[in-house]
Amino acid sequence: MPRIITVSSGKGGVGKTTFAVNFALTLSRVAPTILVDLDTGTSSVRNTLDTPVSKDLYHFFRKGQLLTDCVTHLDPTLDPQGLFKDFSFIAAPMHSIEEITNWNDSSRWKLVHAINQLPAEFVVLDLRAGLDANVIDFLPLSNSGILVFTPHHPAATLAAGDIVKSLLFRKLRFIFSTDSPFFRKHGALANQHRMVNELLDQVEDVYEDNLPNLDAFLQDLLMSLGPSPYLETIINVVHSFGVYFVLNMFDGVEESYDTAVRPFVDYLKNGLSAHLKLTNLGWVIKDDAIHSANCNRRPILLQPIEQKRTPLPLDPVMRELASLESSVFGLPEPKDITPLTKPTPDELLNISDRSPLDRQLEILNTMFRTEGSLQVRNNFAYITHRVLHIVRSLPADSFGQNRLLTPLEIFHKVFPDLPS
Numbered sequence: 308m309p310r311i312i313t314v315s316s317g318k319g320g321v322g323k324t325t326f327a328v329n330f331a332l333t334l335s336r337v338a339p340t341i342l343v344d345l346d347t348g349t350s351s352v353r354n355t356l357d358t359p360v361s362k363d364l365y366h367f368f369r370k371g372q373l374l375t376d377c378v379t380h381l382d383p384t385l386d387p388q389g390l391f392k393d394f395s396f397i398a399a400p401m402h403s404i405e406e407i408t409n410w411n412d413s414s415r416w417k418l419v420h421a422i423n424q425l426p427a428e429f430v431v432l433d434l435r436a437g438l439d440a441n442v443i444d445f446l447p448l449s450n451s452g453i454l455v456f457t458p459h460h461p462a463a464t465l466a467a468g469d470i471v472k473s474l475l476f477r478k479l480r481f482i483f484s485t486d487s488p489f490f491r492k493h494g495a496l497a498n499q500h501r502m503v504n505e506l507l508d509q510v511e512d513v514y515e516d517n518l519p520n521l522d523a524f525l526q527d528l529l530m531s532l533g534p535s536p537y538l539e540t541i542i543n544v545v546h547s548f549g550v551y552f553v554l555n556m557f558d559g560v561e562e563s564y565d566t567a568v569r570p571f572v573d574y575l576k577n578g579l580s581a582h583l584k585l586t587n588l589g590w591v592i593k594d595d596a597i598h599s600a601n602c603n604r605r606p607i608l609l610q611p612i613e614q615k616r617t618p619l620p621l622d623p624v625m626r627e628l629a630s631l632e633s634s635v636f637g638l639p640e641p642k643d644i645t646p647l648t649k650p651t652p653d654e655l656l657n658i659s660d661r662s663p664l665d666r667q668l669e670i671l672n673t674m675f676r677t678e679g680s681l682q683v684r685n686n687f688a689y690i691t692h693r694v695l696h697i698v699r700s701l702p703a704d705s706f707g708q709n710r711l712l713t714p715l716e717i718f719h720k721v722f723p724d725l726p727s
């Protein structure tokens with residue numbers, strides 16, 4: 308089963324494409340990975356990869372080509388050692404073409420179906436900005452995929468929060484719609500049903516102060532209904548929802564914490580629920596080298612590696628990171644990476660349920676301890692390390708998804724007891 312991992316942000320300019328390209332490159336060191344450019348209006352993936360593209364989404368939509376035939380491998384000049392031979396990408400058309408930029412429903416489902424057939428272990432989707440069906444329909448049902456935001460665009464942090472809100476409400480609305488099996492089963496509770504939907508309207512409406520978030524709403528519901536299937540269902544949906552994020556253009560623990568992580572966590576907590584499962588997957592530093600690598604159409608991970616480091620004692624965690632880095636990037640086994648203070652394996656790998664805000668600060672501090680020109684590579688190695696750990700230790704619904712779901716499949720996933 309492939310794992311489909313979306314990269315989204317709600318707003319543009321935060322580094323989605325930069326992250327998606329380098330993340331997919333890193334993943335491909337572990338298993339075959341295909342990056343799909345779904346931001347068909349800007350087509351930025353092909354603009355950051357100096358590789359000739361013979362077929363792209365234009366050929367898929369207009370020329371009836373199979374999506375698997377629209378896959379492009381890196382030009383050998385970008386990857387002379389073949390380190391990234393398992394990386395490939397599907398480019399958006401070179402120029403904006405209205406019907407490919409703004410898919411209608413049937414184009415979108417055609418693409419969804421074809422993405423589900425792609426022969427790769429990892430499929431990374433670089434999504435466009437915005438919150439319409441062409442973003443939401445590619446996102447998972449029970450988690451956020453990877454959200455990217457940055458201390459440099461505070462408004463984008465809230466836009467990432469809005470994605471989470473849309474996903475949660477999409478699911479709740481679906482469950483509580485009047486033609487859902489939930490309604491049929493609890494039809495006798497028609498009054499409750501109307502009330503729940505009205506209250507959901509109030510929570511979703513940011514201009515409505517009565518019910519600031521789902522937690523307050525659940526309190527209200529408990530007071531007026533007592534224990535009920537509605538309450539139980541909402542608690543299940545909210546408490547199991549996983550939110551994963553990456554900080555791009557990271558510029559220091561405190562700055563990032565104050566201008567990105569805290570507003571994001573507060574926004575979710577105050578406007579949605581304090582019970583979402585938040586996971587900070589890591590960060591990517593702000594570095595002009597990243598930007599100029601993009602401009603030269605040779606992403607930072609495809610740049611030649613300069614090696615200049617002073618030997619210092621290794622601790623077990625840094626050794627693990629270093630050997631991952633060596634397997635991922637083909638570097639010789641390093642003898643010389645060191646943290647300033649020792650992170651513990653628990654800090655690096657444990658996905659804990661402790662207070663989400665404290666946990667974010669801890670993780671930020673841990674990651675700030677790498678130095679030198681390999682920092683960006685370490686950032687991606689670290690994030691990939693965490694993603695692999697999550698992919699291998701949690702069920703598919705917890706992070707990303709095995710396949711993109713059609714409305715009918717969503718239906719059966721949300722109501723698994725129903726006969727098909």
Ligand SMILES: Nc1ncnc2c1ncn2[C@@H]1O[C@H](COP(=O)(O)OP(=O)(O)O)[C@@H](O)[C@H]1O
Nearest residue numbers: 319320321322323324325556592593594598601
């Ligand atoms: N970590 C970084 N450090 C420096 N510049 C970055 C970094 N990430 C992205 N950029 C630059 O920021 C701009 C927006 O990045 P891009 O990946 O195109 O964002 P998006 O896909 O979200 O619109 C680009 O010019 C890119 O080169």
Ligand SMILES: [Mg+2]
Nearest residue numbers: 323324346351
């Ligand atoms: Mg982009």
